[in-house]
Amino acid sequence: MKKAEKSKIAFPHMGTISYAWRAALRKLGVEAYIPPYTNKRTLSVGTKYSPESICLPYKLILGNFIEALEGGCDYVSMITSPGICRLGEYGQSIENVLKDLGYENRYLELSLYDGFKGMYDFLGKANPEANFFRKIESIYTVINFVFSLDKMASVLSYYRAREEKFGQAEQAFNKGLELIDKAQSVRELRKAEREAVRMIKQTPIDRNREVLYVDITGEIYIVLDFFSNQNINRELGRMGVQTRTSLTVSSFLKDAILPKWMKKGETHLERAFRLAKPYLMRDIGGDSLESVSDVAYANERGIDGIIHISPFTCMPEIVSQNIFPKMRENCDIPILTLIMDEQTGKAGYITRLEAFTDLMKRRKRKKNTENTIKEGV
Ligand code: SF4
Numbered sequence: 001m002k003k004a005e006k007s008k009i010a011f012p013h014m015g016t017i018s019y020a021w022r023a024a025l026r027k028l029g030v031e032a033y034i035p036p037y038t039n040k041r042t043l044s045v046g047t048k049y050s051p052e053s054i055c056l057p058y059k060l061i062l063g064n065f066i067e068a069l070e071g072g073c074d075y076v077s078m079i080t081s082p083g084i085c086r087l088g089e090y091g092q093s094i095e096n097v098l099k100d101l102g103y104e105n106r107y108l109e110l111s112l113y114d115g116f117k118g119m120y121d122f123l124g125k126a127n128p129e130a131n132f133f134r135k136i137e138s139i140y141t142v143i144n145f146v147f148s149l150d151k152m153a154s155v156l157s158y159y160r161a162r163e164e165k166f167g168q169a170e171q172a173f174n175k176g177l178e179l180i181d182k183a184q185s186v187r188e189l190r191k192a193e194r195e196a197v198r199m200i201k202q203t204p205i206d207r208n209r210e211v212l213y214v215d216i217t218g219e220i221y222i223v224l225d226f227f228s229n230q231n232i233n234r235e236l237g238r239m240g241v242q243t244r245t246s247l248t249v250s251s252f253l254k255d256a257i258l259p260k261w262m263k264k265g266e267t268h269l270e271r272a273f274r275l276a277k278p279y280l281m282r283d284i285g286g287d288s289l290e291s292v293s294d295v296a297y298a299n300e301r302g303i304d305g306i307i308h309i310s311p312f313t314c315m316p317e318i319v320s321q322n323i324f325p326k327m328r329e330n331c332d333i334p335i336l337t338l339i340m341d342e343q344t345g346k347a348g349y350i351t352r353l354e355a356f357t358d359l360m361k362r363r364k365r366k367k368n369t370e371n372t373i374k375e376g377v
Contacts, residue, residue: 008033009075009108009126010068012061015224016149017249019181024142026184028127028134033073035064038227042067043342049097055086056228056311056341057221062094069103077108077122084285085316116257143253144186148193150250152176153233155200157244160237161212162205170234172199209240212360216245217294218309218338219317220287223247228340229309230349239357246271246294247287271297278330279323286316292323299331304360306333312341334360 010033011021022032036042038060046063065076076098080091095107110122116139123135130138152173159169176196183189214236222228223245233243251268266274268290275293283289291308298306308324310317321337328335336356338349 007031007074008072009077010035010065010073011076012064012078013038013225013227014221015226015249016153016177017146017224019149019177020142020145020249022181023145023183023189024138025126027138027141028123028130030127033068033071035068035071035073038064038225042227047342049101051093053313054093055314057219057225058086058090058093059342060221060225060228061090062097065094065098065107066101069098069101069106075106075108075126077110077126079110079112081111081113084283085314087286112256116259119257139257141186143258144189145180145183146249146253148180148189150248151193152180152196152200153248154244155197157233157237157242159200159203159205160234161240161242162207162209163237164204164206166238169200169203169237172196172203175199210361212239212241212305212357212364213303214241214243214360215294215298215303215306216243216309217247217291217298217306218287218320219291219311219314220247220252222309222311222340224249228311230340230344230346232307232309232338232353235350235353236357239354241357246297247290275300279327280319284316284319286314288316288320291317291320292327295324295327295331295333295335299333303333304364305336305356307336307338307356309338309340312339334363 008031009025011018013035018032018034022034025032042060042063044063045066046059046061049066050059050062061078065078068076078091078094081087091107091109098104098107108122108125111118114121119139119142120135123130123138127134156169156173159172163169173196176192176199179192179196180189183192216223216232224247226234236243246268254263254267255269272289272293275296276289279296280289280292291310295306295308308317308320310321324335324337334356336352338352
């Protein structure tokens with residue numbers, strides 16, 4: 001391995017996660033290499049070297065890696081799991097493809113399912129010279145950055161659904177990301193986060209707009225990746241829908257690496273086991289348990305709808321989708337299921353979102369009318 005301070009390490013994109021990795025690697029004394037955000041070329045390069053029927057995230061991650069190595073990074077790395085689904089095969093398969101392409105010994109694996117130890121061991125591989133304190137500081141940094149980024153995303157969602165001129169809240173959010181990226185310490189991060197949130201909150205909004213509330217669930221990569229989900233949050237925001245998801249990196253970290261004493265209340269995974277129980281009794285891989293329980297959770301809160309989004313051929317999410325009809329017996333909430341692959345066209349996709357939004361609007365108005373009549377009686 002090259003000397004740590006000279007090596008550049010890349011992670012695959014997934015939403016805004018690259019900001020957190022860059023900060024964490026900087027603390028470790030290693031440079032992060034950020035490949036271009038996932039785009040059509042990434043997909044085409046990834047697809048070219050992927051097994052035909054593998055799921056979409058694999059193709060995009062491989063595409064990110066090839067673009068990073070072509071661009072001059074030294075190592076690529078990703079999270080793996082022992083996995084019931086194909087995620088368990090990703091690491092070995094990607095390593096083999098990269099070797100065939102002439103990039104031997106350039107793959108570092110992060111086994112986050114080993115919890116805190118997995119993260120600590122990975123940082124040791126990324127910089128074998130880093131001492132204990134440096135690695136702990138790096139973990140502390142990544143956790144704090146992830147929480148700040150998720151907080152900003154949820155503020156953005158509120159303002160985007162109500163903004164007077166479409167795009168302003170996202171512009172402020174992007175400026176906020178630049179501030180976050182410059183933060184050299186957690187103290188500077190706090191300051192940057194406050195400023196970023198303040199900027200988003202300055203977006204002029206229409207407080208009387210009829211806003212719908214929708215949860216997004218499904219396979220975590222697709223839920224968080226703007227390219228493969230065709231920026232679903234932005235499209236729904238344009239239609240006056242405030243979105244929310246429990247499948248965030250911060251909630252994943254709470255379950256995967258935070259010690260119990262640092263967690264407040266029930267975590268997403270704990271809630272998933274509790275609420276999925278009547279329909280799904282065990283973890284079948286991916287985010288199936290979370291998806292099923294998220295439908296029950298959305299129903300419990302009486303929100304307007306839930307969208308389940310997953311990659312084509314994703315086994316765990318095919319199971320979730322087959323459980324939803326049964327859930328409808330107990331859950332009175334509109335559910336839209338979207339399956340994404342490299343062929344998904346934008347126009348048809350937007351039409352489905354618009355139709356779903358119309359349905360939720362009509363349903364909400366009808367409910368409000370019924371409640372008014374009841375109150376008047
Ligand atoms: S959860 Fe689905 S998309 Fe993700 S790795 Fe497993 S099978 Fe593939």
